[in-house]
Amino acid sequence: MGLTSHIEELKKKHSDLSHRVEAAQRAPGTSDAEIAEMKKQKLRLxxxxxRLSAEPA
Structure with a gap:
């Protein structure tokens, strides 16, 4: 997998996680801890x- 395609895959995962966080925040049964963990995952992504975008190709 090339660097560009790897970055694109990470961006897709980040976007999917953003949608999951938004849905979880609207769902009454989702705990704050679950939402916080998803936000941490988003930040790591x-x-x-x-980091990868800053590396020379």
Missing amino acids: KEEIT
Whole structure:
């Protein structure tokens, strides 16, 4: 897998996670801990995307 396709895959996962967080925040049965964990995962993905995007090709 090339670097560009890997970054695109990470962006897709980040976007999917964003939608899951939004849905979880609207769902009354979702705990704050679950939402916080998803947000942490989103942040890790964003940091990885940023790191990989900054690397020379």
